[in-house]
Amino acid sequence: MRIAIPLTGTRGDVHPVVALGIELRRRGHDVLFGAPPNLVDFVKSAGLPAQACGPDVQQLYSSPEGQQALAAGNTLRLMQLVAKQMSGYADRMNREVIEVCQGADLIVASTVTEDRASSVAEAMGVPLVSLHYFPCRANSAYPFPGALPAHWSPPAAVNRATWTVAENLRRVAFLPYLNALRAELGLRKSFASPAGVLARARVPELQIYDPALVPGLPRQWDARRPFTGFLTLDHDTRAAVGDLAGDHDGILRWIDAGSPPVFFGFGSMPIKDAAAVLRMVDEVSSLLGVRALVSAGWSDLDIAAAHAGDHVRVVGDFAHDVVFPRCLAAVHHGGIGTLFESLRAGLPTLVCSVSFDQPMWGGQVAKLGIGAHLRFTQLTAERLRQALAPLLTPESRSRVAEFAATLQTEGGAARAADRVEAAAR
Known part of the structure; x- marks a missing residue:
């Protein structure tokens, strides 16, 4: 099976997914990564084919504007800077995601590429799996990350409200470039949020962090959002990428x-x-x-x-x-x-x-x-x-x-690979 994995972000976004790519390759699948230009060599050093996909977000963080936003702890300003960078890169990234996914039998995306990947998967008629690094879907146990002070424990209704606001803001901000992509793919315009699109298509959303960190959340979500635990690299791959x-x-x-x-x-x-x-x-x-x-x-x-x-x-x-x-x-x-x-x-x-x-x-x-x-x-x-x-x-x-002692410290990549293969079936 040919599996495309378009990613963007920092090394923290790419590193765990490399573990999944290694496991999928071990099982006999052909895997192609799309990675930020500054991380293409990192993925290749792990023995996986890769090509550029998306902007260099680390370069943005290191810029004077990015440094100022980081120094202020201003998440909204950082999101605005990332959105501005992505807006200027939008057409190019659309093409890069299409190129990475061309000829694939299945697409694996992440929190920051699932919106584009869902349209590409729809146009190609292939399954999609999304990987989430933190809770990023509506629930009543936790508010949208960063929406409220971290030490608060808001009531369920308030938590739900933060997700409604955040998902609508994301929908409005990203619809223009997503619909440009859909037009390029010959698809009709969409006015739904990425969460709504993936929910209707019953796309599996793998939670690649540990459920012990978010008590109460697993029982709110169905089998479409399984927790795999963190995805860790094996010893040989870690040596190859320089971790050792x-x-x-x-x-x-x-x-x-x-x-x-x-x-x-x-x-x-x-x-x-x-x-x-x-x-x-x-x-x-x-x-x-x-x-x-x-x-x-x-x-x-x-x-x-x-x-x-x-x-x-x-x-x-x-x-x-x-x-x-x-x-x-x-x-x-x-x-x-x-x-x-x-x-x-x-x-x-x-x-x-x-x-x-x-x-x-x-x-x-x-x-x-x-x-x-x-x-x-x-x-x-x-x-x-x-x-x-x-x-x-x-x-x-x-x-x-x-x-x-309650953490799932081993087997995360294997559990995630099982879910990817199940989606293909």
Whole structure:
């Protein structure tokens, strides 16, 4: 079977889906990825064919406008910037999605490509499967991510209302380019939301995150929205894409030479003043009497020139599952991939969210009693100290260890591949 997977976004959007592509190829299927231009080589290094699809969103985040929006924690402004970038790229992306899907027997899309992919699948008469990285369909258990403060627990009616507003805003914003695509494909205009289109077509929507993070949600959704757990890469693929290429021996020697450190890192989110963040980490870890392992992968920080006390170690990329089990706690941006890794390692986690679904995950770790949440824009040394201190206790680690035992840590890619093959049948 020929399977097309058109994607766009950051590495966090592409990384888990590569695991699914590897599993589908292992089962004998031909897989073609569409990936942002800055991630085509990443997909190819995993041994999967890939071609450019969509704009370089990471470049947008790193631009002066993107940096300003990130520094302000302004999700709406970021969404406007992404929409503006996509608007200027719309016709080209329409063509790229069509090219990726040409000749496919089945299409696998993601949260950000399912709208285009659904029209292409309709025109081709082939099945579609969509992958969701976070709850992005109407329900009464949780509001639309980012619509309300993360620490709120609104009543069901309010939660439902946020989804109605968000889905209508998305429908109005994206209908022009979607109908341009539909005209190119010879299809009639559509005025429905992407959620409505996929619901009518009974498209499977795989939730590629863990149900333990969203209690109450699984029972609201039917079998069309199964939870697979996070999709992880096998050892050989991780080596091929460079995940295991970091200085693990040096990092582990530093960890083993003293007490377990607290991990600090902010994933693929560019941070405007990395040196100021490092100074804050240095100060707070000194006040709390802990060592700090700082990942500079999220910034343009010069590791060799980074200035901090002896209790701080600044490092480049490393494999989370190699290092995290030796840490005391974790502080990061709340991207679902990093969150999965810190929780499965049993680390109490402080989420310093920037935008999109990150505040929602921060709210969840706080509500579940396995961590705490701060908006990155509200981060000060004192707030960081106050939020982190309670997470360093044996009681906190015990609670997270119990929660970690409930996570689906293996087999996510296989479960997702089973659903993809079932959709084809």
